[in-house]
Amino acid sequence: MRRFAFTPGGEQTLPLFVETIGIVIERKMVRTEGYPFFHWLQTTRGEGSFTVNGSTFALPVNSGVLLYAGTPHQYEASTELWETAYLTFGGPSVAEMLHTLKLQEGVPVRWDADAPLTGLLRDMLDRLETEPDLFGLNASADAYRFLIALRHYGRFDNRTDIAHGSERLRPLLEWLELHYADAEIGLAEMSGVLDVPVSTLNLWFHHTFGLSPYAYLVQLRLRKAKELLIGASDVTVKEIAERVGFRDASHFVATFRRKTGLPPRQFRRLYE
Structure with missing residues (x-):
């Protein structure tokens, strides 16, 4: 398991700030009151089952899901090993950013295997573990670039990616x-x-x-x-x-x- 968490402070005054980022082996998680921040979860190995807003869908490799803060949900592994990468973030401008980018909540997002989405969070985690980012500025910029890439390469409801x-x-x-x-x-x-x-x-x-x-x-x-x-x-x-x-x-x-x-x-x- 790899995980990077920011200490609450100056970074939370940014329009978009990162709370945590990580790569973990999932089992089962039930959040009846949701998560307190915006939450992105994607599969890197294996497959999981995700339930939100009354719908259950599979999350194989090259897929993920975006959740707004406070949205009840649950998920669990469908294969013996289910590895995910995740990003939690917040900020006063996030809701408007997501609306402008037309990034939908609670909808499975798919992308092609050669799309850069697959390794962006891993690269972001590598930088955070090796380069100082005391005020969260680099993480904020990386998170915004990730959301742009998600809009560019992701397919929502089987729509064609841009x-x-x-x-x-x-x-x-x-x-x-x-x-x-x-x-x-x-x-x-x-x-x-x-x-x-x-x-x-x-x-x-x-x-x-x-x-x-x-x-x-x-x-x-x-x-x-x-x-x-x-x-x-x-x-x-x-x-x-x-x-x-x-x-x-x-x-x-x-x-x-x-x-x-x-x-x-x-x-x-x-x-x-």
Whole structure:
């Protein structure tokens, strides 16, 4: 068993702090009142059975589960040896982080064997055991990187992970980088690039990015507009609207303001 626990102190003032991290051999655990911190548990060898929110599911290698603080749960080994890696953490910004990353509670997460998730917690534990981290800053940064990787490579409810979903959409994403300025682009043109039905295209985008194909295109156009607003001061807002694919300047200004909180001219002044 390997375990690293932080002494309560300054690290708990961080937006995200690590309480414990470890690798253990599991038997059976019943927590009727849950755990006082957010809790991630993943299988490194063998297999376990996990029960939470009235559902029981298997946790084989390359799978894990995230629990919020205070969620009742229980788990036990399904094989003779069940080794797990775990991370417990807290902080005033954690709930918002998890919501933004769309990391679901109490749902089994799967990932491919070659995904870096498999060894991230072990690497993190190695660093904590060999490098001083008196204020928990390194552990906090590592934990945040782990959550980002979990969102990137994990599959929730058998959804496609972002890495593989992006690969499937890559031809279209590359095409949009070249043709985003065409105001005539619609769902028919985008689905035609991949030769799939519009319904399939919508499903792939929602599972990979959490938004529709057209919303992705709007985000791309706004990103290109920001680059022009910052790097091409001689180009008018009306010209920028045309260059990035908006049919008229008023629609561009309204969309830019709604998405960024600032009108284009005010955004430009921030970088003058």
